[in-house]
Amino acid sequence: MSASVRSQPCAGALGAFRVIELGMYGSAPICSMLLADFGADVIKVEPPEGDFYRQLPPFERGESHYFMSVNRNKRSVVLDLKTDFGREALGTLIATADVLVENFRPGVLTRLGFSYEQCAKINPGLVYCSISGFGQTGPQREEPGLDLIVQGYAGMMLSSGEENQAPFKIAPAVPDVMGGQSAAYAILAALLARERSGLGQFVDISLLDTSIFSMQLVYLAQWLGSGESPARNGSGHPSMVPMQSFRAGDGRWFNLVGNTDRMWSDACKAMGCEDLSVDPRFATNAGRTANRQQLLDILEPLFATRPAQDWIELFKGAGIPCGPVNDLAQAMASPQLKARQMLVDMPHPRLGHVKTIGIAPKLTATPGTLRRPAPGLGEHTEEVLREVSRGD
């Protein structure tokens, strides 16, 4: 068991707050898990059939890795919101909560009697956050916002890769993960506002809005500058050279950044090619950008003469930004991620133990904690309903 796994609950930075999650799939569960990791008491309210992710392979003895990856540190309560009992119990839970986060389609919770306005009557301090594919307003508000669909709308698929290549999904689930993160900081900002006003508020998160924000650097700046969609550049940069991946002699790829003239000069020295750094075609970044293909025609055969690790050590030794192009297994084996406890073994009642991603932001006085694995469906229904009936 890792040092950061504690068997007892710990207050943490958000230990004073209770969060009701009415979430499925990725975005709302990620948001509430980020709050749970910092100590919030997150109660995940599921329908009798459970969060859809519970059914999604790969499984480990019946437990979905998808579900486990975004639901640790929570308690699960099953409520059937089609029944009077279920709706009454949810109302009681909401009365005790600081935050509600949900990702139903817009309008669904209103029809069930749990719109923001209805909840604020029960609990005026409630911060109520709705996450949806396109937001609660606008012509597309009713449309489902799956990760692939939002990636397509946001322009990120056709901005990555090579010109004329078929589009592909980018590996990080930017809509869901960034949407969940944005909801988390918006909720915390609303809680800080409540410290002064005493009042909660409604927070409206759109996966498309937050995804477009992720295009801020590089692509949106280029589009604002030129009015045209930036070209797809593979691993390269339109105006900084070299800043890209190269294939080494062992078939592995590595990234090299030598875009400032000082870095380029140091890189040339490390490679034993001082002539390149004084060559008028390549001495400046402007020259290297203008003569990119000529430079690649020199560098590519050179890099093919030695394995990637040699080049990485050579350039790192010279202070040049450089690193491997890892696959996921290589990434997770990195000594740096181990030192940062970014993959943690936690005890699990049915599996013995389970691996879970570590807590990325390291708070030092009130560190995040891994207190419990993802819950079984309805595992805490009785416990939680007893607590709220006692007025805890």
Added chain:
Amino acid sequence: MSASVRSQPCAGALGAFRVIELGMYGSAPICSMLLADFGADVIKVEPPEGDFYRQLPPFERGESHYFMSVNRNKRSVVLDLKTDFGREALGTLIATADVLVENFRPGVLTRLGFSYEQCAKINPGLVYCSISGFGQTGPQREEPGLDLIVQGYAGMMLSSGEENQAPFKIAPAVPDVMGGQSAAYAILAALLARERSGLGQFVDISLLDTSIFSMQLVYLAQWLGSGESPARNGSGHPSMVPMQSFRAGDGRWFNLVGNTDRMWSDACKAMGCEDLSVDPRFATNAGRTANRQQLLDILEPLFATRPAQDWIELFKGAGIPCGPVNDLAQAMASPQLKARQMLVDMPHPRLGHVKTIGIAPKLTATPGTLRRPAPGLGEHTEEVLREVSRGD
């Protein structure tokens, strides 16, 4: 001028807080801009030569779009930290601040006399957030964490695209943007902890840690399930079919998700191919996954018979998740993003006006505001130093 641009400062959710940013490039400036958008008084402390992004094209009459995209709503103060005057002025600023966010290489601020411990002596309530490529601990702590380098380490380049394809950079700057977002929610959690304890703390953000977290859904779950790096699947999904991009008759691509048997059956009806939904090879998702290529051999020629917009309308009309694969210009022209005010014109003293990305999280009671464009270098040095000398 958009309705959401106000000429007068507005308190906002974070109007009670002052943030000192000692930032350059992407991550720390993004973090402090997210806080500024919600009303925090962000003071960007720059060296006499300015944030490196000020030099990065594309420019609009001398103003860098890179710089403007992540520095609005801030004031700029130039301090030369190599001089006694500069260091004293920074100490005075820190004494008045709630938050300090910085992305120097680990150790640099300590050598200048502004480690967390040194700052906490001046101001025990200070939340001090350091953002670096690899974190403040671990064997790689000293290494520079540029976006491309971190993408390579985090496994996201070799998880996107097609098998055997050369790696490429994914378009969203996930390390910088997600790092900045993670820092923002970690800082707000620390401020909420301070509401109870009165004490600040040190927060350590690593772009590699936060990037690995972005691989949570899909890829990390698959790796945890199988122990192997997931295959590169283009736009497709390993275990849900159809869920991918298709090329239409006009050469444009569109995304279609019909992975549940109900959605697939509805999609077949919409296409006028009811026979496909009862075909035993394709009736279930398991069958469609097993017979993926056979299904594509039927669908691809069919989709080539009509333009993308026809298919999108057809499937949307039938309630099937569907949408275009936009380039960035198409994305930014979307009526939904207009309705959500995700591209806003703001007044600019030197350019007349400038376009800036909207505020993604919509808080309703204390909405974010666009109060001032990215500052000129040192534009507010006198104003801010006068304020703090008066004890504001």
